[in-house]
Amino acid sequence: MKSRTALAAATIVAATTALLAGCSTSSNTADTKGQTITVWSLENQPDRVNTTKAIITKFTKATGIKVKLVAVDEGQFPQLIASSALSGSLPDVMGAISLSSVRQLNDQKLVNTDAAAAIVKNLDEKTFDSSALKLDQDNGAQLAVPDSAYAQILVYRKDLFEKAGLKAPTTYDDVQKAAQTLTSKGSYGITLATDPADVFTSQTFESLALGNDCQLVDKSGKVTLDSSNCDKTWNLYGDLAQKYSPKGTQTVDTTRASYFAGQAAMVDWSTYILDELGGLRNDALPTCPQCQSDPTFLAKNSGIVTSITGPDGGSGGTYGEISSWVVSKKAKAAASEKFVEYMLSTGYLDWLGMAPEGKVPVRTGDASDPQKFTNGWKSLNAGVDTKKPLSEIYDAATMTALENVPKNIDRWAIPQGQGALLGPVNTQLVIPKVIGELGSGSIDASEAAKQATDQVTQVQAKSK
Numbered sequence: 001m002k003s004r005t006a007l008a009a010a011t012i013v014a015a016t017t018a019l020l021a022g023c024s025t026s027s028n029t030a031d032t033k034g035q036t037i038t039v040w041s042l043e044n045q046p047d048r049v050n051t052t053k054a055i056i057t058k059f060t061k062a063t064g065i066k067v068k069l070v071a072v073d074e075g076q077f078p079q080l081i082a083s084s085a086l087s088g089s090l091p092d093v094m095g096a097i098s099l100s101s102v103r104q105l106n107d108q109k110l111v112n113t114d115a116a117a118a119i120v121k122n123l124d125e126k127t128f129d130s131s132a133l134k135l136d137q138d139n140g141a142q143l144a145v146p147d148s149a150y151a152q153i154l155v156y157r158k159d160l161f162e163k164a165g166l167k168a169p170t171t172y173d174d175v176q177k178a179a180q181t182l183t184s185k186g187s188y189g190i191t192l193a194t195d196p197a198d199v200f201t202s203q204t205f206e207s208l209a210l211g212n213d214c215q216l217v218d219k220s221g222k223v224t225l226d227s228s229n230c231d232k233t234w235n236l237y238g239d240l241a242q243k244y245s246p247k248g249t250q251t252v253d254t255t256r257a258s259y260f261a262g263q264a265a266m267v268d269w270s271t272y273i274l275d276e277l278g279g280l281r282n283d284a285l286p287t288c289p290q291c292q293s294d295p296t297f298l299a300k301n302s303g304i305v306t307s308i309t310g311p312d313g314g315s316g317g318t319y320g321e322i323s324s325w326v327v328s329k330k331a332k333a334a335a336s337e338k339f340v341e342y343m344l345s346t347g348y349l350d351w352l353g354m355a356p357e358g359k360v361p362v363r364t365g366d367a368s369d370p371q372k373f374t375n376g377w378k379s380l381n382a383g384v385d386t387k388k389p390l391s392e393i394y395d396a397a398t399m400t401a402l403e404n405v406p407k408n409i410d411r412w413a414i415p416q417g418q419g420a421l422l423g424p425v426n427t428q429l430v431i432p433k434v435i436g437e438l439g440s441g442s443i444d445a446s447e448a449a450k451q452a453t454d455q456v457t458q459v460q461a462k463s464k
Helices: 046-063 077-087 099-107 113-123 130-135 158-164 170-180 199-212 228-243 252-260 272-279 333-343 348-353 372-378 396-403 420-429 430-442 445-463
Strands: 036-041 067-071 093-097 144-157 266-270 302-305 318-327
Touching: 036 046, 036 130, 036 333, 036 445, 046 333, 046 348, 067 302, 093 099, 093 333, 099 228, 099 420, 099 445, 113 144, 113 318, 113 333, 130 266, 144 158, 144 272, 158 170, 158 302, 158 318, 158 445, 170 199, 170 396, 199 228, 199 266, 199 318, 199 430, 228 430, 228 445, 252 333, 266 272, 302 396, 348 372, 348 420, 372 396, 420 445, 430 445
Parallel strands: 036 067, 036 093
Antiparallel strands: 093 318, 144 266, 144 302, 144 318
16 A cells, blocks of 8 residues: 555654764755765655656756665664664655654754755745745754645545535534434444554544644643543544444544445545545545446545534644655765755656645745646646546545645644654554544543543653
């Protein structure tokens, strides 16, 4: 299965010795021809590696800089980066790095913030989505350079909602009412993740929690999962999972399968579902009765909601991930800067084209055309076995919602200055384990809030 929301955020193992001194950023006017840089990419699937190699070939031809590409599995990234730091053999550049991993790399003093800032300046920060840039910043320092985004979205059956006289599920109350109304014998109002062994479950919970301003921690670092705002999220999640979602443990695969089979009216998934929903992947085709004659039936009859507002949450929040480029402390800075700048300019649309449904551009354009990359992205072919632009499958409202994803992404802990906590909390699956019990009815919402708060507090204490 390709990279998507089920990917766990990596925990960067602390190096136990003083490893790396700060380094200054070289000017991009420096002579870099003939230099070789090492680039690690977490886009490690064969087709994506081939795409990256093709971009690199063009880069080398244009600049004379050679690139050694190393495809890295996300699950092995923590150990590899730790051992490389200890041995003094860090890569020059790392690509497709998650927000939590950026924070942990910075916590271990492994990032070249001067280089990241220089890249943003050279490309013009006004061409980037400001929200994406801020998520890669800490105390005024630019830790990394954002390149693309995806979001956790609620996909729902517009036809079933219209038939039942239901509003689009944009609030807690809307979701609750729709789930109850559309649950009947053999069909469910929603299919919701309860897998205790997958961070996807935590991502699903966070996507709902942000909408009611339920936060992991406050600015002082105090764990707040037992707040009144979070109480409403725990109650909603427990109610949906126990009463209106398929029984048993629901995983990243079973939630998608239930929606694709027409057995659930809503599913909380990532934007990576959209090519499959459109019938573009033979290994994950929609299987609903109407889909047999029209593989695009579900896509035509599905809407998406990017943020669900709770009773206390104001405007709500969109859970998502920003994928970033990181220049390491040991990098050949000038050559590395040129590489990242190329990947966000000349090579950008080819890079986004690996998976347009999960790589929404955070750099909208350049000086010649402020919407160059956003408009180009809309025309990129999505899919695996069948190729087609998403704009040929989904209506204008869906495409606009996707285009606006980077502007609205919110995350636990990062705005509070506690982003380094995300890695260990995700890696230790604290939230999924609690939700597994909540979904099965073993504990109620109040106990779930208490357990999650206690366990995150313990993880926090150990990571200091």
